[in-house]
Amino acid sequence: MTHLIELTTPYLLLDPEKMQRNIMRLQAHMDELGVVLRPHVKTAKSIDVVRRLFPSGVGPITVSTLKEAEYFADFGFTDMTYAVGISPDKLPRVARLIHAGVRLRVLLDSVEQAQAVVAFAQRDGIRIPALIEIDCDGERAGLRESDEKIIAIARILQESHQFEGILMHAGGSYHCPDKAAKEAAAEHERATAVTVKQRLNTAGIDCPVVSVGSTPTAHFATDLTGVTEVRAGVYVFHDLVMAGIHVCELDDIAISVVATVIGHRPDKGWIMTDAGWMALSRDRGTAQQELDQGYGVVCAMDGTPYRDLIVTNTSQEHGVVALRKGSKAKLPKLAVGDKVRILPNHACATASQFDGYVVPKIDELVFWPRINGW
Structure with a gap:
């Protein structure tokens, strides 16, 4: 032995009991709030870990690379969101996954990306479901909630039946050490998402997916009304950054x-x-x-x-x-x-x-x- x-x-040592407690803690919170959890597998990148997230199923999951998408597809995962802005050169790989039976949503925040997705989908004879990235706190990519391009992009996608909804990530929550600040970040993320969905609905555009999430906001959200799913990833293992903001x-x-x-x-x-x-x-x-x-x-x-x-x-x-x-x-x-x-x-x-x-x-x-x- x-x-x-x-x-x-x-070498990298993993404590499976601590991991399981972390998994159960967030899942219980999402169950309490009545929202689907779509774990981000970019942290683990291992089927042995991700199987512990879904003891009786295969997803839904979030991925950060197409290699992850291809890897998990080989193990039967067919419901994925690729949560990094799509570049046109990656669309052939996206198409191969879709042809293989994977429902893979892509992410974008520009007219150019939307046009590229629509053109490729038409040439290939497939549907590429797309989400528009919304920036709720100035921390990363995406469009601010009042940006008129949101409606314009959604219309481009809607006309060819590619539009799925919106996605945002409250990266600013990583700078919130106290409980009240994390709760406020979670509510701001939710409220921003709901506002954008309402704008789309007013413009006559259906927005079935409202995806939010970060490990801090997922744990400290108290109300997720209007949200359809939450994404989080590092919670499976946690780390010193998460410990540092409690x-x-x-x-x-x-x-x-x-x-x-x-x-x-x-x-x-x-x-x-x-x-x-x-x-x-x-x-x-x-x-x-x-x-x-x-x-x-x-x-x-x-x-x-x-x-x-x-x-x-x-x-x-x-x-x-x-x-x-x-x-x-x-x-x-x-x-x-x-x-x-x-x-x-x-x-x-x-x-x-x-x-x-x-x-x-x-x-x-x-x-x-x-x-x-x-």
């Missing part, structure tokens, strides 16, 4: 990078590990939060965080572990060869550095592969 201590580091606790974070101590720099107060940015990623998502967690929080192998111990710097294959600036704690006595677990800033970014998850299962270890790429 292989033990964790025997595996070559760095969406979860450190103990809810289901993945960690296991690293080995490879040296010491007593003159600098450093412990060196073999997990650099190639393992942890360059993501510094907590840098602007109340508590900067460096490149990750360092824990013992049982998951207990060492007091004030973080990864303060990285190079490609080296991680510098040190006490947080100003800390009164003492460095733990970690010898060369000892193992530690590092909680990630951004689960999506860190997971993308690996080709799969090491998962403890009763008295054995199993490996759940994942995909990367586009």
Whole structure:
């Protein structure tokens, strides 16, 4: 029997019990609010994880790449939203999926994209369902709720029966540390969506899909009247960014990078590990939060965080572990060869550095592969 201590580091460790609690928590909240949850599989990118989201079904899901769409289609998933603005060069791959029986919605926010979708669909003899992206908080792509182009684009799509509805992502919620602010972000996201739907209806355009979502707003929404579905992704694992804005606790974070101590720099107060940015990623998502967690929080192998111990710097294959600036704690006595677990800033970014998850299962270890790429 292989033990964790025997595996070559760095590797990505997944706690299936924590993951399952995270899944059940959000699903219960969506059930309470009476709205369909369309999980974003860009975080996990693994059929073994996504099957835990749908123990008796196959979707609906959100994808961020066509490679994800093709991968999950191979496992029987046929209801997908590709939630990244469509470029014309990707339409042949979209068409292949549709011809294979996948209902794949695309996303756009310009007349040019809409015209490209309509023209391609007509040439190929298919229907490509499209959603218009709405920007509810100035954080990313999309059209503001009062933009007249929304109606113009919807008409172009409606005339050829391609229009499905609207989609938005409240990225600003990632900057909301307190409960009231996250609830307000969720309500603003919902209200913006409903306003746009009403504008479309007034113009004589049916808008069957009203899709909203982010992990913070999904957890803190109190009313989803008018919304047809919610999307969220990182909640499956959670991470330090989510903990930093109090969406979860450190103990809810289901993945960690296991690293080995490879040296010491007593003159600098450093412990060196073999997990650099190639393992942890360059993501510094907590840098602007109340508590900067460096490149990750360092824990013992049982998951207990060492007091004030973080990864303060990285190079490609080296991680510098040190006490947080100003800390009164003492460095733990970690010898060369000892193992530690590092909680990630951004689960999506860190997971993308690996080709799969090491998962403890009763008295054995199993490996759940994942995909990367586009």
